[in-house]
Amino acid sequence: MNYLIFMSVFFSAVLAEKSARLKFLVHGPPRFHFAKPENYISMYHQEGTNTLYVGGKAMVFILTFTDRGVRDLQIPVESDDTAKATCMAKAAPPKLECDNFITVVQKVNDTFVVCGTNAGSPKCWLLVNETVLTDAQGSGLIGSPSDISPPYPSQKAISLATDGGSLYSALSSVGGHTGSIRRTFGSQKLLKAENVWLLNPQFAGAAIIPSSLKYKEEIYFFFSEFNKTARVDEEPYRARIGRICTVDEGGIKPLLTDSWTTFMKARMMCGSGSTQQQYNNIRQAVVLTAQDKRAGVLYGLFSNPWGRTVICAYSIEDIDQAFSTSKLRGYSSPFTGNRPGTCVRRNSTAGGHNDIKNLGIIRYHPEIEDVIRPVGVAPLDLPTDDQITHTVADIVLAVNDEHYSVLYLGTEQGKVLKVLHTSEDAFVIAQYTLFHNEGPVQNMAIDGPKGHLYVGTAMEVQRLQLADCGRYGDTCRDCILSRDPYCGWDRARRKCVPIPTGYNITTGSLIQNLDQSNASVCGVAAAAQKQHKTSPKNVVVGSSTSVFLPCPVRSFHATYRWEMDNFMKSYPCLFSGDSCVLGPTAVDLPLKEGVFRCMATEDGVKTEVISYRLVYNAGPLAASLASTLGSSLLLAVAALWLL
Ligand SMILES: *[C@@H]1O[C@H](CO)[C@@H](O)[C@H](O)[C@H]1NC(C)=O
Ligand SMILES: *[C@@H]1O[C@H](CO)[C@@H](O)[C@H](O)[C@H]1NC(C)=O
Ligand SMILES: *[C@@H]1O[C@H](CO)[C@@H](O)[C@H](O)[C@H]1NC(C)=O
Ligand SMILES: *[C@@H]1O[C@H](CO)[C@@H](O)[C@H](O)[C@H]1NC(C)=O
Numbered sequence: 001m002n003y004l005i006f007m008s009v010f011f012s013a014v015l016a017e018k019s020a021r022l023k024f025l026v027h028g029p030p031r032f033h034f035a036k037p038e039n040y041i042s043m044y045h046q047e048g049t050n051t052l053y054v055g056g057k058a059m060v061f062i063l064t065f066t067d068r069g070v071r072d073l074q075i076p077v078e079s080d081d082t083a084k085a086t087c088m089a090k091a092a093p094p095k096l097e098c099d100n101f102i103t104v105v106q107k108v109n110d111t112f113v114v115c116g117t118n119a120g121s122p123k124c125w126l127l128v129n130e131t132v133l134t135d136a137q138g139s140g141l142i143g144s145p146s147d148i149s150p151p152y153p154s155q156k157a158i159s160l161a162t163d164g165g166s167l168y169s170a171l172s173s174v175g176g177h178t179g180s181i182r183r184t185f186g187s188q189k190l191l192k193a194e195n196v197w198l199l200n201p202q203f204a205g206a207a208i209i210p211s212s213l214k215y216k217e218e219i220y221f222f223f224s225e226f227n228k229t230a231r232v233d234e235e236p237y238r239a240r241i242g243r244i245c246t247v248d249e250g251g252i253k254p255l256l257t258d259s260w261t262t263f264m265k266a267r268m269m270c271g272s273g274s275t276q277q278q279y280n281n282i283r284q285a286v287v288l289t290a291q292d293k294r295a296g297v298l299y300g301l302f303s304n305p306w307g308r309t310v311i312c313a314y315s316i317e318d319i320d321q322a323f324s325t326s327k328l329r330g331y332s333s334p335f336t337g338n339r340p341g342t343c344v345r346r347n348s349t350a351g352g353h354n355d356i357k358n359l360g361i362i363r364y365h366p367e368i369e370d371v372i373r374p375v376g377v378a379p380l381d382l383p384t385d386d387q388i389t390h391t392v393a394d395i396v397l398a399v400n401d402e403h404y405s406v407l408y409l410g411t412e413q414g415k416v417l418k419v420l421h422t423s424e425d426a427f428v429i430a431q432y433t434l435f436h437n438e439g440p441v442q443n444m445a446i447d448g449p450k451g452h453l454y455v456g457t458a459m460e461v462q463r464l465q466l467a468d469c470g471r472y473g474d475t476c477r478d479c480i481l482s483r484d485p486y487c488g489w490d491r492a493r494r495k496c497v498p499i500p501t502g503y504n505i506t507t508g509s510l511i512q513n514l515d516q517s518n519a520s521v522c523g524v525a526a527a528a529q530k531q532h533k534t535s536p537k538n539v540v541v542g543s544s545t546s547v548f549l550p551c552p553v554r555s556f557h558a559t560y561r562w563e564m565d566n567f568m569k570s571y572p573c574l575f576s577g578d579s580c581v582l583g584p585t586a587v588d589l590p591l592k593e594g595v596f597r598c599m600a601t602e603d604g605v606k607t608e609v610i611s612y613r614l615v616y617n618a619g620p621l622a623a624s625l626a627s628t629l630g631s632s633l634l635l636a637v638a639a640l641w642l643l
């Protein structure tokens with residue numbers, strides 16, 4: 001009977017290098033539970049603060065996190081009665097969408113802009129004094145709310161505020177709505193994309209691409225285009241980057257008067273070389289750039305028609321190069337003067353012959369011919385057992401003075417994967433199980449300077465530490481093999497510690513090895529020290545009992561085996577997963593008396609994890625104990641370790 005239970009509990013995972021090396025269950029207190037499920041949530045977080053703004057159904061939640069808990073302020077924002085009645089009377093949207101879903105919370109300069117679907121008739125408010133919502137229409141700076149928020153929450157919207165005080169909004173295409181990219185708030189002219197530039201776009205994200213020259217600052221929009229008339233054997237999606245310059249002030253009558261004059265778009269590919277395995281639907285995108293530099297990396301989350309998700313990485317330099325040098329699709333004449341789409345300050349000489357000509361070129365030929373391909377040619381090598389639903393990224397300065405990218409991937413089953421991405425590989429540092437329910441991660445926000453990650457599902461919002469170095473264990477090997485760029489081994493204090501801010505690489509003495517799994521920096525002494533034997537736990541059972549000995553699996557990149565003292569013999573795990581279990585085998589039935597040691601081998605070094613001394617006892621007490629508790633007692637012990 002127990003044998004069968006074992007089968008179903010442990011016979012699940014297989015050891016594979018691309019799986020998460022460590023698995024953690026997080027019970028931490030800083031979490032907020034919604035009173036009812038929030039199926040659409042928007043988030044706003046300003047770096048360096050402890051406050052997270054969450055837009056839900058007819059509610060703005062202002063959550064202030066501390067290490068001990070969450071203080072919440074809830075501001076109700078009901079939809080208008082008339083809008084709700086009109087929405088309910090319509091056939092089209094599902095009735096559940098006839099409410100005020102808060103789709104946009106953004107801080108533009110010092111003004112908080114909040115917009116919601118308002119039951120099919122979008123509306124915006126300004127958040128005043130951190131607590132009061134006032135109607136935004138009076139402010140004079142804001143465009144039409146229906147350009148900022150979609151009418152229904154299932155239509156995805158993107159909003160982005162620049163430090164120049166403008167708000168940019170992109171709405172996905174749904175039904176009769178064509179989709180749009182607009183500037184919707186601020187003192188600059190409010191502009192839009194021409195409808196013909198976008199083919200049923202589904203937006204995935206937007207990012208500011210900085211430049212040391214402020215007027216060369218750009219915004220990239222990421223979206224998929226959907227060809228409704230594609231044949232069944234054709235992939236209808238194409239992933240795209242669209243870009244505009246933030247200095248853009250629109251064209252000159254009669255060309256592009258209220259439209260972008262710097263819009264260009266490119267096709268993005270994500271897949272292995274020229275194989276058929278291409279991922280054409282971009283779902284989400286994040287950009288990591290250095291301050292004021294046009295350098296960095298773009299991570300895109302893509303899916304294929306079967307719903308399989310992957311991450312592709314792109315170089316911002318490559319994309320910038322393509323936009324500034326590629327030929328334009330359908331245009332072969334040479335350019336005169338500035339290249340069309342170049343970011344230039346508007347000045348009195350504008351309106352000359354060249355400008356008009358360039359406007360015409362952009363209007364009719366905004367697409368570049370060059371295709372944007374991922375670095376390393378293929379998607380990142382990541383576990384495939386769970387789909388990725390959301391991603392954020394951080395850039396970390398390591399003790400070797402190099403910058404490393406860390407990705408956080410939220411999954412369909414409510415987990416978060418922490419991934420180190422180097423030029424060599426993608427290494428899954430750990431998998432975090434955060435939530436009691438297994439609902440998908442819907443949204444995340446990251447705060448590099450403060451070292452926090454916010455993760456939201458329909459049920460709750462939780463905050464995690466980015467540098468949680470204590471979890472890795474108390475030896476140099478444990479710390480180094482974690483390959484976590486936020487953590488280093490402090491030789492003096494003999495602890496795995498977060499890299500302090502302002503750490504001086506020439507005087508500091510922390511050690512790390514991020515480029516490969518190799519703990520030789522810990523020295524030979526450390527390796528030898530780990531060879532030490534653990535003291536065996538006594539297991540006394542009746543001679544007729546089948547004994548199962550559990551060994552907790554910590555690193556899923558290590559190989560676990562059992563060894564018996566005084567025998568030149570080793571036993572494989574009978575079942576593995578979260579525990580490597582030694583049990584009766586065909587040859588040794590039942591197990592002989594003696595000392596059994598569980599050995600883990602990783603990075604060429606063998607360490608002892610746990611040991612048991614097995615003794616058979618025919619005495620009346622031991623026999624009854626064994627028959628009632630026997631292996632189930634050991635099972636319980638195993639279950640405790642997994643927590
Ligand atoms: C915001 O606070 C200021 C100063 O306390 C007050 O004068 C003002 O009336 C408040 N505004 C709103 C909309 O409550
Ligand atoms: C935002 O701040 C910038 C710079 O301080 C200023 O130029 C701009 O007019 C402000 N925008 C709004 C909408 O207040
Ligand atoms: C959509 O697909 C059809 C069928 O292959 C093709 O003829 C058409 O040109 C495509 N439309 C666009 C805008 O690519
Ligand atoms: C604007 O003026 C600068 C110098 O003042 C000049 O170099 C530039 O070409 C002008 N831009 C346009 C679009 O005419």
Ligand SMILES: *[C@@H]1O[C@H](CO)[C@@H](O)[C@H](O)[C@H]1NC(C)=O
Binds near residue numbers: 504505506507
């Ligand atoms: C690091 O320490 C060295 C030696 O004390 C000093 O010369 C250097 O300026 C420090 N670097 C930084 C970035 O503080």
Ligand SMILES: *[C@@H]1O[C@H](CO)[C@@H](O)[C@H](O)[C@H]1NC(C)=O
Binds near residue numbers: 519
């Ligand atoms: C670890 O690194 C050391 C020093 O760089 C090297 O000698 C050793 O071969 C490496 N070990 C493995 C398993 O790669």
